[in-house]
Amino acid sequence: MIQNTKAIQETTLRGSPDCPFEFYHIDKNHAKFAMRFHYHLDCEILRVLKGSFTLYINEHQYSLTKGQYVFIESGRVHGGRPDDDECVYECVVFDLNLMFDEHTPGSGWLKKISEHRVKLNECYSEQNDREITKTFDQVFDSLKHKCCAPMIYGSMLQMLGTIIDEQAYTSLTANVSGNYVKQFGRLPLLFRYMYDNFSREITLEEMADTMDLSPKYFCRFFKKITGRRPVEYLNRFRLECAAIRLVTESESINEIAYSCGFKDPCYFAKSFKSFKGMSPSEYRSCSTKNQNASHQKKKAYDSAAVYDRTALYEESAQELANQAAL
Numbered sequence: 001m002i003q004n005t006k007a008i009q010e011t012t013l014r015g016s017p018d019c020p021f022e023f024y025h026i027d028k029n030h031a032k033f034a035m036r037f038h039y040h041l042d043c044e045i046l047r048v049l050k051g052s053f054t055l056y057i058n059e060h061q062y063s064l065t066k067g068q069y070v071f072i073e074s075g076r077v078h079g080g081r082p083d084d085d086e087c088v089y090e091c092v093v094f095d096l097n098l099m100f101d102e103h104t105p106g107s108g109w110l111k112k113i114s115e116h117r118v119k120l121n122e123c124y125s126e127q128n129d130r131e132i133t134k135t136f137d138q139v140f141d142s143l144k145h146k147c148c149a150p151m152i153y154g155s156m157l158q159m160l161g162t163i164i165d166e167q168a169y170t171s172l173t174a175n176v177s178g179n180y181v182k183q184f185g186r187l188p189l190l191f192r193y194m195y196d197n198f199s200r201e202i203t204l205e206e207m208a209d210t211m212d213l214s215p216k217y218f219c220r221f222f223k224k225i226t227g228r229r230p231v232e233y234l235n236r237f238r239l240e241c242a243a244i245r246l247v248t249e250s251e252s253i254n255e256i257a258y259s260c261g262f263k264d265p266c267y268f269a270k271s272f273k274s275f276k277g278m279s280p281s282e283y284r285s286c287s288t289k290n291q292n293a294s295h296q297k298k299k300a301y302d303s304a305a306v307y308d309r310t311a312l313y314e315e316s317a318q319e320l321a322n323q324a325a326l
Contacts, residue, residue, distance in 0.1 A: 020098050021152055023143035024091040028082070034248045037079030037241065039192055044072040044093045045136060045159075051087030055080035056240065057122060058191045059226040059233065064089075067126040069136045071163075073116065075188040077195045081244050090140055099156060106157070109164055112171075116188070121168040132166055135159040183221055186211050198238055198261050204230060238262065239275045246284045253280045 026033060037056070046055070046069065053064045057078045062070060072078050074096065082089070096114050100107045112118040126133045138155040163169060190210045194202065207230050208218035222230045242260040249256065254265045257280075262268035272280050 019149040019152060021092060021094045021143055021156070023140070024093075025088075025144075026090065027088045028085045033087075034081045034244055035079045036244070037077055037195055039075060039077045039188075039195075040093070041074050042093045042095045043074050044078075044091055045139065046070045046072070046089060046091045047136060047140060049088040049090060052083040053080060053087055053089055054083060056237075058187065059228075060122065062123050064123075067133075069124045069133055070122055071120050071124070072122070073120065074114070075116075075192070077188075077191045079244070081247065090144075092139055092143055094156065099153065106161070110160065113160070116184070117171070119170045119184075120163055121170075124168070129166070129168065132159075132162050132168060135162045183211060183213070187225070194234055194237070198234060198241070199259055200261065201263075202234060202261075234261075235271065236275065239272055242268070242272065242280070243276060243283065246280055247287045253284070256280075 024030075024032075035055075046053075046064075048064045048066050048068055050066055055062045055064055055070060055078065057070070057072055057076050062068075063083075064070065096110065100110045104110070109118070113120060124132050124136070135155065135158050139152070139159050142152045142155045190207060193210045194207065197206075204215045204219070207222075208215045211218055211221070213221065219229060222228075222233070226233055228236070238260045242256050242262075245251070245256045245260070246253070251259070253269075257265050257268035260268075262271075269280055272283070276283055278286065
């Protein structure tokens with residue numbers, strides 16, 4: 001049976017009422033190792049601890065490695081996949097609107113971020129953004145070590161304050177014309193519409209209506225923002241969804257093609273090979289071989305480790321078990 005391939009809107013309650021932040025440590029043993037495309041009204045930060053991870057946020061693609069961090073604003077459709085089984089990454093998800101009210105010092109800036117009048121930079125690295133990434137680490141560490149709620153709130157505010165202080169943001173009202181501000185504000189709605197409906201045919205007129213633009217002006221605006229025509233962008237997204245499903249699902253290649261919006265399997269195969277450099281079957285086979293090799297390597301290591309009964313090994317095994325349980 002073909003599964004629903006829409007981008008999922010998450011409505012999960014994060015953390016607890018007193019501390020509404022959720023922390024995730026994710027390795028190959030985690031059920032959500034491959035991140036399905038989804039969106040939520042929460043903000044999310046992600047850091048890569050080991051290996052590499054390919055992440056998509058609306059129109060942007062990031063190839064992330066150890067020491068890189070991403071800030072995902074609310075409403076952005078995002079998803080991706082680890083590039084190998086060695087990847088380890090962590091996420092923190094939180095509702096920015098629960099962190100302030102009109103009486104909170106600095107609430108003006110927080111409200112601008114919440115209303116998307118200020119767009120924070122998405123990608124940061126230890127090499128180029130050291131002051132900012134140190135505050136990201138403080139957020140992750142405070143949640144990882146289950147610090148008290150005021151400590152976690154404080155680390156969050158310090159992170160956002162450092163981003164603002166380092167001017168790692170774009171003020172839409174200052175840098176674009178009035179008409180473009182309106183369209184920028186509607187972009188999340190457009191991407192959510194595309195991702196909620198990509199399994200069926202979507203016309204150019206439908207996409208333009210979402211932005212309240214004529215098809216001609218919409219094409220010009222969309223290409224200026226993404227560098228691609230709307231239909232081209234949509235097809236690339238469909239292919240990326242198919243690539244993730246080829247690795248993580250057991251359906252046939254034709255079933256995956258249909259569920260990702262391709263009505264002609266031959267066209268899908270041709271487009272996929274042009275996009276990934278190999279056919280869908282080769283891509284699935286290659287990914288399976290890599291996974292099997294990784295599992296064999298782990299099995300050999302585990303067998304050898306039976307004879308290593310030092311206290312250091314026992315402590316490491318317990319630590320890995322604790323992380324996998326998070």
